[in-house]
Amino acid sequence: MSSIGPYTSIAGFTPSLARALQKSQDSLDDLSMQYASGKISQSYAGLGAGRSTSLAMRAALSSIASYQQTAATVTTRVNLMNASVTRLNDLAGEYATIDSGGFQLTSSGLTVAQSQAETDLTDAIAQLNNQVGGRYLFSGRSTTTKPVLTADQIMADSGSKSGLRTVIDQRKLADVGANGLGRINVSGVTGSTFNVTEQASGPFGFKISSLNSTLSNGVANGPTATPPSVTLGLTGQPTAGGQTKVGVQLPDGSAQTITLTAVAAYSTPPVSGEFLLGATPEDTATNMQTAFGDALGALGVAGNGGIQVSTSDDGLSFKVSEQASGDGGVKLTSANSTLDTGVATGPTAAIPPSITLGLTGQPLAGENVRVGLTLPDGSTEEIKLTAIAATSTSEPQAGEFRIGATQEETAQNMQAAFGASLRKLADTSLVAASAIQAGNEFFDSPAAGQGPGRVGGFDGTYATDADRVAALQNATSLDTSDTTDKTVAWYQGDNSSSDARKTAAATISDGVSVSYGAQANENGLRDVVKSLAVFSSMTFSSSDTNANERYAALTNRISSNLGSAETTKAIQTISADLSTTTTSIKSAGDRATAAKAMAEDTLSDVEDADKTEVAVKLSALQSQLEASYSIVAALKDLSLVNFL
Template sequence: MQVSTLSQSLALRQSINDMRAQFDDLQRQLSTGLKTDSYAKLGTDRNTVLSLSHQLSQLSTYTNTISKTGMRIEVMTDALTRVNSIASETKTTLATSGFELVNGTQTTAQVQAAMQFDEIVNLLNLQVEDRYLFGGKDTQTRPVALPSDILNGTNGKAGLKQFIDERAQADLGLDGRGRLTLGTVGAVTTLAEDADPSVFGFKLASVDSTLSNATVTGPAGTPPALDVEFTGLPAAGQKIDIEFNLPDGTTTTISLKATTSSPAGEGEFTIGADGNATAANFQAALDTAIQEQAQTSLKAASAVEAADNFFDYAAGGAPQRVDGPPFGTATGLIDATEDDTVFWYKGDLSGTAGNNFTAQIDEGRQLNYGARADQAAIRDMLKSSALLSAVEYSDANDAAQESSYKALTGRVSQVLNFKGVQSLESIVTGLGLGASTLAKTQDRHDLVMASANELMGDIQNADPYEVGVKLTTLQTQLQASYQVTAMLSQMSLVNFLR
């Protein structure tokens, strides 16, 4: 029998060490599920794994951005959907409610509008993860002032109610005739604007007359004026229509019909004995009609324009205030300052309102999204609710006040129809398209990540069944090797020399 040499003994020990190292590595594979404990041991697959790991890291960043962006868009969509519902509710209430002053100064529709105005402000001041959503790029400043500050002002700063009051004084004038002057000399009645240039009050637009024996001239001149000269007597039933431009861009018409009745009815003037008497009667009827229109259509238009002056300003601009006092004789507007006026919007004003946020959702692909409180449709809804909340009345039985209320609510309803302009629904639709883009992009990322993880798993992950078989085989080999080693350690040359 061959006696084990030292080299053989050492070789056996090395073999056992190698098997133990393999056994330890197989146990590691079984516990960690990975073939190797370093990329270096992957050989040529190392670059593939590193590339896939980098891709997964990038996709993880994109999916995190998509998740946060999706949450913000969802909150914004829900908020604006509610604002749009408020617009619909307001139109319905205005169409179905009458001129009953439920609290002594306002109608049911106005009281409801005040509550809705408060709700809209709260919605526009929503935060997600300490970020204001409707202030554009300025996410740390509350974008909309408090409802009470907007309506009533604060700390000596004017609010919407003061704007409406000052504008009404400027538009109606000291005598309540809408900044018009009216007089008759002989058979000529003259109607004129009181100043030129001036942005306040009635503006003479045009005149249409079927009066015989009457010469109508103008409107023309500085300030614009029109003359009606009665060269004889008109016939009963003939009329004259005078159209006026109102401060908010709408128009109103005063129509007066000649009659032989005395006294004349509403919208009529009595044909006198001659041209002079007829002119005097015409002036009296026209004066009454002007004052009625001033308290109804002009007053409503003035309130609407005051709200526009308060709410509508862009970057670098400011609310527009009546250049007074005195207000009743003012002719122009001046820029308000933050020292004397509440600026209702405190957010970012740079760029175009809407889509002011940018999210990186894929390599080389960005999503622009968002909505801003000063965006036209949102601002118009806020302005309409504030306007209804701010205007007050004193007598439910006053026909002029009722007519003024109807003129105001008609204008508000028209604004809330959003005809020919961006609507709240279109903003919500835009946000919805952004959410759809996010969802589709996320689905694509999920597929890529699943494929990348599967490929990396094929390269890195150990098969537990295969590892188990190897462990069993190696355990058997180790046990045999240990037995051989034990037997050899007990052998001696003396045993063979006896």
Template sequence: MTITPFAAGSYNTTLNTQRLLATKEKLDGLTTQLSTGRVAETYGGLGAARTTSLTAHAQVARLDGYAASITGALNRITLGSASLQNLSKVTSTTVSTIATGLTNTSSSSARDTTRTTAAANLDLFVDTLNQNYAGTYIFGGRATDTPSVASADAILNGDGTKAGLTAMIAERKAADGATGSPGTGNLSIPATTTATVTISEPANVTGDNGKTAADRANFGFTLGTITSSNPTAFSPTVAAAAAAPTVTLGFGTQPKDGDVVRVSVNQADGSQTFVDYTARTATTGATNEFVIGANAAASGASLKTALGTSQIAAAQSSSPPGVTATFNGGTAASTTLTVSSTTPPQNGDTITVTLGLRDGTTTTLTLTAKTTTDGKDPSVFLIDADPVVTAQNLQQALFATTKASAGTTLSASSAVLAAKDFFAGSKSDVFAPRRVDTAKGGFASNPAGKTVIWYTGDESLADPRGTATVQVSSGQSIGIGAQANETGIRNALSGIAALASEGFASTKDPNDATLSATDRTLALSERSRYTALTDRVRSVLTPKQDDQGIAQVATELSLASAQITNAKAQNGATRAQLQNTLDGTDTISTEEVAANLLAVQNQLQASYQVTSMLSKLTLVNYMS
């Protein structure tokens, strides 16, 4: 260590130098503050205010991050909401157009125009639901990198290896007995050689129309009441009351914990609903579970027990476990109509037949006895002096009107039900669209891989809004997700697609006097089918009070947008307060710093002058 020598007067010189350097450093600091506008270049330079500054800067950074997320989310949700509002408007317009068209169903162009418009609207739905914002497909849930919906052509016509909606509708119509021979909705109305006419549902397996008990549980007309305005002349008698077949459930292999089985259940009105049951090694207390048994047969029995008194119509699952539903017994409903040999029928007597459809509705056939007929109205039959001949005429009229109703009302019902099944399907094997089992009857127990899956997005979350969220504050995130397979959207799609898939063989006006009898009959049939179809589609497109519609989905997104906008405003106010705090800690007052800088400059200049003068002072100069 070197010790510098001490000389007289050196202390004052050192002290002056240190003061000059300190003043110079202060001058440099003030100059830097004036040029940057900041109090210090490091948090340490803020002194006691550094904690406040650090905290405020962190909060501002978070708010800026929220703001960036909010901007993108608002753009996305605004686009999604506007798109759905447009689809809701299209749906409402379709309903209005149908309602207007129903008053003019004889128009030669109304039916074809409706189908063409529906096809264009289906294209619009597909394009809208495949909406893309900044590389993100909005209506695919968490699957955002691929289109959410298959093309309109694939939906209607399939993709070459898998069936589309048009094929499913044709398949369902055939199963319902709306097409083909005899085309009477699976009802048997055999010719008679006696004074008695019989109408019945198909018997089991070897019965009429080759239908099975599984078919009777799922397809065709159900026989309701038959009444006569003159019971003494035409006496209806229930030959056999309907009784549902017994159903045995089983599995190809033992199910595993978590396996799901979808069961179709017939309801009191004749319609069907889906119930999904989950296999468990032991009950968890949740609803719709069944306990896995000792073997596959025991597991099937356990599932049957869990269903209780529900009237099983069909069951499907993935394979394995490969659920099976075996239908046995039951009774096909049958009613006879006997023409009296003692009390002759009167001109104008009517017979009313009520038939049930698988969508929960009914249709009524009214047959009228006449002493003369022009042969144009199939529901009119001739009274003959011979009761057997009258019965034969009645059988022909009943057969013709039932066949006509099957080709119109039942056909329309089949189309809409097939559309609902198609759009209810999903990528999971167990939830694949229901398909008719043409070999065994009823619905196929494993329909996976046979049908185009129209929705290709994510469906893993129960709440579609939760598939995409935006963090708007430290304690609040808002769901902005949407899925094309939401109930309201799916129902609208099924109605629009059902209209788009149905062609009409005749667009002629049945009131045209120049038409041949054959053309007139076809025109009347097509008009009736159009009326039945549009009436059902209108019901599908009009959500019930407690059902979700497209407008409700759009409203939910709009509410989310409003929440985000409110959070954005609140964040803005908070950021402004934090910025005021930072202005008080990090930012200098230009006027104050300028004044201090001028004072320090004057002080430093004076110090330099005094120091300069003292440095030139000698004993000679001092004495002189």
């Protein structure tokens, strides 16, 4: 298309004609620019009424682009997180079906499966230490901190801090005990019976849980136990103002005192622990017992910490007893009274559970007695003793006892068989259960204000190593105070939120946010790391006759833990949460794509020029200008060529 050059003044033109020609020239320039750029104007002013729409649409497009960039970044992170969680879920599935019979040792003292577990532990840790752009994905809010130590750092001691292997070894000493019977004492035979008694071992070792017998002439009594208790009450009507105090230790280790005060009238407002002087000493004792129950409930311990209260026959006193198991409940620590007629005795010493086994006559071949035992990890085992005929030519196998010539001889055989079975169980299943429980205490997040559970006395000062071993073998408590600085912390990330997902969030659309944080110590993820670490920590010797069974006990527990519904659900929940985030991002992305297209269309309507329409206008204006110049030239007797 030919162009017309700028207008120049020619003598004789009237001002109005000059202005008209200049206006046409300006319009020609504007249309030429529209045709070349495809835009109606090079400035917002040139858009007229459309400039506000243009500004709004450009702001919308900028916001959409920002959201899309955020969504792309989060998608990259979440995709990698999902891949890591999937890998750990696969590992859990693999070890949930591990063969407990595959006892094939390598030169390192590990089985082939354990050696593979070492490799898989390193893989699992690497997955949890994944990062994108310097941001760790499984560290909660501490995105610049690598969340999990290396496998070697977890296993080994570091300065004054104990690693997993040391924690497991110490717990093993406490659980198996000095006699190698799992903190159980087996008496000699007296007459035709013997006693099996738990040591006062706190949370360590075997716990007798059941006793069943089919022996036609058998003795099978128990298990019986007497927990610590205090006795509170009166010998007569007390004087107002006197007090009885009971010291207790709550499950979290804190100490509290329950104070019971005799009053002639209740205070306003009521004061906890007050009990009203009744018409008789018996009425007063009843009120005192009620006040104790209310004050105990006010401590806020679930189920009152297992505390049991019973009234004496004379109605003047009541007995307060700890729960029979002795673990995890409220402990009685003291009792005293300033009441002039008060009774406050105890706490009495606990009498550990015990059973009595034996005979009143000769049993029949094939009859048996079964003793149930609970192990530190909560699993259960059973010792089954079966009588075999005196005439049997084969030697008694494990769990069998021969019927002797006399009832007393048979009882001796029964006691020996029980002791042998108990010792073997302690060296196999108990050692495995001990390692599992030590792993729980090492890896699981402790209660607020507490550290990892360690065997009481683990940090004591001893003259010899034998003294240290003896102290651990006779430990009666689990230490959770001041253990954090003495135990390797496998997880280094943020642990401040009860909801790991809320430790990272992003806005992906107007009013739409997603939460996608994660922590390596979450249930499920932690279980995989813990199980692989415990499994690969235990070594074996080919000369150890119990090694095969100990390995089977360990693998069965690892398989059970990783194949449990709890572990599976925990991992799947994390995966589902991340998948929900992905779905939300995709939905927001679809909405953003539609909104972007709409904004671009609206912006195009306002800013873009229709080149066909512009070309028509430009051609018409050129023709008009050419005609105008031709007329002017003719009037001035000038040629168009000269004019241009």
